Amino acid sequence: MASHRRPKQPSRARVTVLTTAAAAAVAISSQAAQAAPSEKPTKDEVKAKVDKLYEEAEAATEKYNGAKEKQEKLQKEISTIQDNVARGQEEVNELREGLGSMASAQYRSGGIDPSVQLFLSADPDDYLDKASTLDQLSSQQVDALEKIQDKQRVLAQDRAEASEKLGDLSATRDELGKKKDEVKSKLAEAQKLLNSLTAAEKAALQQEEQRASRDSADRVQLGDAPAGSGRTMSAYAAAQSVIGSPYVYGASGPSSFDCSGLTSWAYAQAGMQIPRTSQAQASFGTRIYSQSDLKVGDLVIFYGDLHHVGFYAGNGQVLHSPRTGAVVRYESINNMPFQFGVRI
Structure with a gap:
C-alpha cells in the first residue's frame, strides 16, 4: 500500500538560512551591477570635457604670464638698485679716502684732529651731533662728512629696498612654478581624455578643428x-x-x-x-x-x-x-x- 504521509516541511532554521542566502545573492548581484564600468564617453562628451580643461588651462596661463611679467620687472628693478648700491659704495669709499688723506696730513703736521679720529674709528651716523661742539672741524671736513652720511643713508635705503624686492621675487617665482604646473596638469588631463578616443574619433575631431580654421578665413567679412x-x-x-x-x-x-x-x-x-x-x-x-x-x-x-x-x-x-x-x-x-x- 502506498504511503499517504505528508511531505516533510523544511524547518524554520532552514528557511532562515535559505532566505539569508537569497538576500546575499541579491545584494552581491546589485553590487556587481553598480561596480560594472560605466559606458565609454562619446566623442562629443570627450570634446566638451577637453574644451573645458583647455579653458581652465588658459585661465591659469594668464596668471602664469602675470607672474612671469612681474618676475622680469622685479629682476630689472633689483639689478638697477644693486648697480646704484655698487656705485654709491664706491663714492663712499672715495670720500673716506679723501677724509683719510686729511687725517694723514694732520698727523704729519702734529696730530690727528679729534673729530677726524672719531669718524675714522667709529660709526659716523651720530658724528655730526657730537662734532657740533668741536671747533677743530674745517669746512672741508664738514662737507666730506655730510656727503658720506648722505650717501650711507641712501645706501641703507637702497639695500632695504633690494632686500624687500628679493623677497617678492622669491614669492613670485614660487607662484610662477605653481601656475606652470597647473597648466601642465590641465593639458595632461586633456591629452589623457583624447588618448581614450579611437583613431577614427581622433581623426574626426582633427578634421572638425581644421574645418573651423579654414572656414573662418573664408567667411569673415568686415561688413559696415x-x-x-x-x-x-x-x-x-x-x-x-x-x-x-x-x-x-x-x-x-x-x-x-x-x-x-x-x-x-x-x-x-x-x-x-x-x-x-x-x-x-x-x-x-x-x-x-x-x-x-x-x-x-x-x-x-x-x-x-x-x-x-x-x-x-x-x-x-x-x-x-x-x-x-x-x-x-x-x-x-x-x-x-x-x-x-x-x-x-
Whole structure:
C-alpha cells in the first residue's frame, strides 16, 4: 500500500538560512551591477570635457604670464638698485679716502684732529651731533662728512629696498612654478581624455578643428564696422599676418602665441607696448560695453575673470589665438562670454 504521509516541511532554521542566502545573492548581484564600468564617453562628451580643461588651462596661463611679467620687472628693478648700491659704495669709499688723506696730513703736521679720529674709528651716523661742539672741524671736513652720511643713508635705503624686492621675487617665482604646473596638469588631463578616443574619433575631431580654421578665413567679412585708429589697424594687420600660427601657452610670437601674447606682440609690431596679460590689457584703454559700438581692431575681453582677449574683426567676429590645439583664426564673438571691448 502506498504511503499517504505528508511531505516533510523544511524547518524554520532552514528557511532562515535559505532566505539569508537569497538576500546575499541579491545584494552581491546589485553590487556587481553598480561596480560594472560605466559606458565609454562619446566623442562629443570627450570634446566638451577637453574644451573645458583647455579653458581652465588658459585661465591659469594668464596668471602664469602675470607672474612671469612681474618676475622680469622685479629682476630689472633689483639689478638697477644693486648697480646704484655698487656705485654709491664706491663714492663712499672715495670720500673716506679723501677724509683719510686729511687725517694723514694732520698727523704729519702734529696730530690727528679729534673729530677726524672719531669718524675714522667709529660709526659716523651720530658724528655730526657730537662734532657740533668741536671747533677743530674745517669746512672741508664738514662737507666730506655730510656727503658720506648722505650717501650711507641712501645706501641703507637702497639695500632695504633690494632686500624687500628679493623677497617678492622669491614669492613670485614660487607662484610662477605653481601656475606652470597647473597648466601642465590641465593639458595632461586633456591629452589623457583624447588618448581614450579611437583613431577614427581622433581623426574626426582633427578634421572638425581644421574645418573651423579654414572656414573662418573664408567667411569673415568686415561688413559696415568702422575701422579703428591708424596704430590700432597696424596692430590688427600684424595679427592678421600670423593667421594659422599655433596656440602655445606662455608664447608671445613670432611663430606661436597664447591669447594675450598675440595682442601684445601685434601692438609691439605697431610700435606700442601694452601690458602682457589679458587682465592688464582689459584696464589699459577705454572700455566699450556694447558690441554695436565696437570698431575693427578694438580688443575684446571674454569670461568673468577676463582671461581671454582677441581683436574685433567686424561683422560679429573676433581674431584671436583660441586655445591649445587651435591656431590664430577668426571666430564668432558669441562663441565665448563677451565682457567688453577696449579701445587703445
